[in-house]
Amino acid sequence: MQVTDLYIVRHGHPQQNTGLAYDRPPGPPLSEIGCAEARLAGLYLAGRGVQCLYASPLERAQGTAHAIAIETGLPITTEPALAEHRHEETFDAVKERIRELLARLEQGAAPVVALVSHGSPIKAMLQILSREQIDLTRHIYPNGNPVPTAGIWHARRDAQGWSLDLVFKPVVATPAAHVPV
Secondary structure: OOOOEEEEEEOOOEOOOOOOOOOOOOOOOEOHHHHHHHHHHHHHHHOOOOOEEEEOOOHHHHHHHHHHHHHHOOOEEEOHHHOOOOOOOOHHHHHHHHHHHHHHHHOOOOOEEEEEEOHHHHHHHHHHHOOOOOOOOOOOEHHHEOOOOOOEEEEEEEOOEEEEEEEEOOOOOOOOOOOOO
């Protein structure tokens, strides 16, 4: 069955200063804001007909996928190819594992799939799907990511290939600082 729609989700905002390696499991978990962002991403995806949910093995992606699973009722499939770009890994190696994942998805996944990953693998996926034509200069978020935390790109296949749109950016209200009167 051919994949027709991919919802490409970046994990929610992670906890800072945990001492955990960012590029190796488990990695930092979601912060309180990240949990709220992930829930909003799940609410967005709940009405989109997603049939399969895949996530990186790192804790922040698993936490995001869990929030999405709650809202969509989908089980989570852990997918190592969606893992964070390791410091010793080249970007070309990231692209190769993403290319292999996309080929595997074509072999049996449902038509509408959600993938929870990290900035670098998402950038690789967008480049592959656009045949290296995507201009990400308008999509630069903290640390050079092509999507904000818990943001979602929608890739839709048509006769010409894939169209790519950044369709969701979560807005989480943060509590105002207490100011004595």
